[in-house]
Amino acid sequence: MALWVCLLFPSLSLDVFARALSPHDAAYPFAVGSDEHPPRIVAANAAARTAGIREGQLVSGALALTHDLVLRERNADAEMRALTQIATWTLAFTPMTCIVPPQAVLADVGGSLRLFGGLQRLLARLASGAPEMGYTSRLGVAPTPEAALLLARAAHAAPVREQADLPAVLEPLPLTLLDMPQATRSMLRDAGVTTFGQAVALPRDGAARRFGHDFVVCIDRALGRVPDPRAPFTPPPRFAGSLELPAPARDIEALGFGVQRLVRDLADWLQARSLGALRVTLTLTHEHALHTRDLPPTVAPFALGAPTRSTAHLFGVLRERLARVVLPAPVEAMTLESNAVTPLAGKNLGLLPGDGPDPVEAPLIDRLRARLGDEAIQRLALHAEHRPERATQIVRGHARLPPAPASLPATLRPLWLLAEPQPLGDIFARSPWILRDGPERIESGWWDDGDIRRDYFIADTADGKATAWIYRDGRHGLDGGDWFLHGIFA
Template sequence: MPRRSPNLSLPFTAAAPPPAAVPAAGLPAPGGTRRLWLCLQLPQLPLEVVASPGHAPQAVIAGGRQGPVILLASATAAARGIHSGMPLNAALALLPDLGARQRRPDLEQAALASLSAWMVRFTPLVNLDPGGDALLLEVAASLALFGGPGALLEAAVSGIGGRGHDVAAAIAPTARAALWLARSGRRQLVMEAAQLPAVLAGIPVELPGWPAAVVGGLLRMGVRNLGDCMRLPRDGLARRLGRECLQEIDEALGRRPELRPACRHEERLREELELPVETRDGRLLLEALQLLLLRLHARLQPRQVGAQVLWLRLRHHAAGDSLLRIGLLRPSSDVAGMRELAAIHFSALRLAAPVVALVLEADVAGLQPVTPADLLGLRLDQGERLAGLIERLRLRLGMHAVHGLRTSPEQRPERAWQPVVDAMEPDTMKPEPAAAGAVACSLRPLWILAEPAALARRGEVPLFHGALVLEDGPERIEAGWWDGDDVRRDYYVARSRRGMRLWIFRERRSGRWYLHGLFG
């Protein structure tokens, strides 16, 4: 009988290293290629999303070949003999007051989506495992911020536990290894890939979720765990397991790249609140909105994004919904600022009927960079205050009553500027490139009349509350011959007897004087 090689795992340990994995979602791996994954597995999720409050015995059922069977049982039901895989008829015979609930995959997915949005406070790369019961977080870059892997793991577990979920957790250098360790119920922190073969060796072959035929074949061969699999020759193992299962082992050991794309989060967030009593009182509605804004802030802050537009729907029993749109110049998550804008809306609101519920929706956009503050905590960016002022003015005066200005490459003064809707747009502060042949112009008044106003004259002296004294000029402007609206003007800075400084011009063809602007 040939003697067994002392190292039948050689095909695994000597496998050629795979090419470097492309980081999921385009995020660079911290520290070069080193990555670290936190897995949060929710073993009781199917039961948690359908269970009723209290300690009554409950169970989730799923369809089986012979009829419904128990998928998961609550602790109270398990203590009285109910277990997974038990036929529903047998469970009801044993425990007639068992509360059986049909499984709801849609509620499970909604719960996972909500948790994934909450988890971005730890890392932007949160992946939902295709198995539908676990979240995987790439946390290598977050360790220092949260005080190390142990503290980060405890913070994540505590957060999920506070939201009503039982959780199993593990950290490992590969996503699949972290997933398998969490499903085994072993809360482990594995920091180096070299430790993975020994750590994963005790994982039962039933745990990875391989096909039942594959698992049955392995058990009949006496292969009980992943350590037994890794001691078999690769070719023979590939024939028994199949290439996909072998690839999963390689991914778990870090010998094959694994793509884990980040979850895509909603671009419109929604919060709803039903009022205990119907009301028309604006103050009460504003307090209810405050609760919705705080919920919205809690969802925006971890993602470091802000709301660009708020849609507030006021629901009535006896009439159609009232809809308010609150636009923001800059994406914001500031609860106080959004409440102030809503209060201005409410002050002018006339309700057709009492309000029974509020629905708040927010269009999400990227948040502006964090504004630095001085030693007293005062923000140094005055643009935020200006944006808030413009938003309040627009609510009171109308959207088109407040706008910004942009310069244009045009010599005729009345055409040298344009109104723009976005008064905070950076380009509004920058002049357009000068037109070909343009020369540097002299000082221009801030107040330009929409149409030049004709001035009386005494001889050759222009009059405006008396004779004007010319202080500067002339500046000759001849332009517009190419579009049929040509002008030929000599501009002067003049001073009136009252001390007003005016910008006037003399039409070269007619010799008449016109007032075109005021300096103040």
């Protein structure tokens, strides 16, 4: 049986900005104004409300109340993206989710009650999830989607599970909670029909003629008298989450909180699509101050060693990556994008407590790469090449190690090689070195300008205290070439 949960976000227009900062950092009065003329306050945070700012007030009036009010213009696109993100998150609870703009997400949880241990537990998770993402939410639960929406708007917290109970619960609700054109609204008011119960009591045919077919259908759908098909929400094929900061941030530490929010959104999206991220990009947009008009955004791409959708892992590497970013100007907005993803199967939960998966931690190498850069992390591979300096291939980044050649050099090689062979000069004139083995002639590379012709020896230093790999350069004749130190038998 269908059971719809409506998640209503009454302060969504405020939350899309405010969630970028931790509540502690955002203690200043902050409000969002509409884009109509003259602009009015759409939503205000607690500090602004304390200062006397209310919804519907003129912005000019609000500014007169507090001089330090931070004001942003309402961003409908960001609100829609937020609803998309929330709907993506609810897919973790049910496959049937839909968005009701401008402020609500509906989810049919009828089929997932048992999986989540009953309605109370599921509601608790839904109710705590939204604040964790930075949204203030209100729940409404009813057997029909329209009724769930109405209950959420009416702040009727008690879930209604039976369709038979609906008429009694909906009866006292004001009709203003319904979505309908302004004309219908005023017509109903003029006719003295103000509550849901009164509307239900009207003769159907007459009501349909006077107030429109849609109105009657809406009432019928709320009561479950006619089916209410909804198009199920599908998560977007690509993830691009962005956050606009209420006020520009000057230092990188202030961004951490917002980045964490975006990482969580990304993890929810990956979860909904059963994917793991391979490459992500964080883009920081800078304030458009006069002197920085042409400043390009700071882009921090990052690749992961293995596909993941763990929030801890993703945030762990992004935090290190952020530590390397130098901000040329204050940051106004940030965007997190997934550039490459790959299917990633879910993990089975442990049977016994303490049997669960290991504590998630960003793997070491990802963290090192994030902080020090790809260049700093080398891996070594064998290369089929006679020249000793080219027999070790250095692999950087995430490239796979090339397959090992079939054979290794038959003779002994030192563990350390010098970056550049070091001329031994007249060292031998003062005290002779003792050759243990050699010569091993290596003559190669005439085709690529790396021509060498060397006689290698394993030799002890004159005092016998250390063993090195030295060669005599034979490019200019075999006797009389210079001696070089090339390796150390560490």
